[in-house]
Amino acid sequence: MFEGDTMLHNVPLLAHLAKVIVEKFCDGSALVYVPIDEVTIIVQTLQTFIDWPKHLVSPISDTT
Numbered sequence: 001m002f003e004g005d006t007m008l009h010n011v012p013l014l015a016h017l018a019k020v021i022v023e024k025f026c027d028g029s030a031l032v033y034v035p036i037d038e039v040t041i042i043v044q045t046l047q048t049f050i051d052w053p054k055h056l057v058s059p060i061s062d063t064t
Helices: none
Strands: 017-021 031-036 039-041 049-053
Touching (some): 031 049
Antiparallel strands (some): 031 039
């Protein structure tokens, strides 16, 4: 999760969403929370920034 980011792909993030980068997923066929034309399922988001509900975000790596 990227704390303090308020924009994603030139669109303001809603307050309950976080900007995340997908590094790992369990079910590649799961639908993304906010689909866009070219991205509708999780497998299409690997190493890509997406918005996701904050309460569903879990860190899997330490970037510090």
